[in-house]
Amino acid sequence: SSELTQDPAVSVALGQTVRITCQGDSLRSSYASWYQQKPGQAPVLVIYAKNNRPSGIPDRFSGSTSGNTASLTITGAQAEDEADYYCNSRDSSAYRPVVFGGGTKLTVL
Amino acid sequence: EVQLVESGGGLVKPGGSLRLSCAASGFIFSAYTMNWVRQTPGKGLEWLSSISSSSTYIFYADSVKGRFTISRDNAKNSLYLQMNNLRAEDTAVYFCASGYDYFDYWGQGTLLPVSS
Numbered sequence A: 001s002s003e004l005t006q007d008p009a010v011s012v013a014l015g016q017t018v019r020i021t022c023q024g025d026s027l028r029s030s031y032a033s034w035y036q037q038k039p040g041q042a043p044v045l046v047i048y049a050k051n052n053r054p055s056g057i058p059d060r061f062s063g064s065t066s067g068n069t070a071s072l073t074i075t076g077a078q079a080e081d082e083a084d085y086y087c088n089s090r091d092s093s094a095y096r097p098v099v100f101g102g103g104t105k106l107t108v109l
Numbered sequence B: 001e002v003q004l005v006e007s008g009g010g011l012v013k014p015g016g017s018l019r020l021s022c023a024a025s026g027f028i029f030s031a032y033t034m035n036w037v038r039q040t041p042g043k044g045l046e047w048l049s050s051i052s053s054s055s056t057y058i059f060y061a062d063s064v065k066g067r068f069t070i071s072r073d074n075a076k077n078s079l080y081l082q083m084n085n086l087r088a089e090d091t092a093v094y095f096c097a098s099g100y101d102y103f104d105y106w107g108q109g110t111l112l113p114v115s116s
Helices: none
Strands: A009-012 A018-023 A033-037 A044-047 A061-066 A069-074 A083-090 A098-100 A104-108 B003-007 B018-025 B034-039 B045-051 B058-060 B068-073 B078-083 B092-098 B110-112
Touching: A009 A018, A018 A104, A044 A061, A069 A083, A083 B045, A098 B045, B003 B092, B018 B034, B018 B092, B018 B110, B034 B068, B034 B078, B045 B068, B045 B078, B058 B068
Parallel strands: A009 A104
Antiparallel strands: A018 A069, A033 A044, A033 A083, A061 A069, A083 A098, A083 A104, B003 B018, B018 B078, B034 B045, B034 B092, B045 B058, B068 B078, B092 B110
């Protein structure tokens, strides 16, 4: 399968830890990347190559992978972390080399 | 500072054509794979097409294959998406993004409404 599955919505209390997951067969052979998107804005890369953060991304964001599941963990969620989060990976299927997950709406309570 | 700026969006009728452009600056455009991604209002991200740095490798999503054509002009630091036979379901915000394994920079997007 070349699909990536994410939970549609997740909530977390302010200051607590939250894990957002992404499942798909492509993750067995390709790293997941994670993007944060706030309303009316373009997506922003927050994690790449399994667990690397671009410059400017807080270290409370981390990534991991186990089998066919990739996870984005936010340790000590802040109000500004409320956003949509998307995973993506490359897919070995030649007909569709890039796939995105459906996105997870994170609410910080 | 890296910048990707899309242009060319606007209202088009079903069956019509349009070309989107993406102007790049602040990085070595000719060294990067480039991509088009769209987002239907209120929905998720959909990868549409990728083009390698020298245009050798080009891929399309099934939803646009045969209707959309990606191209680039490295001398002009520009990426393009020619869209033909547009449908109502192509209504979306279209983003250009740089990168191969991950999309490290994104433009702000250009809105394409397809409606009669």
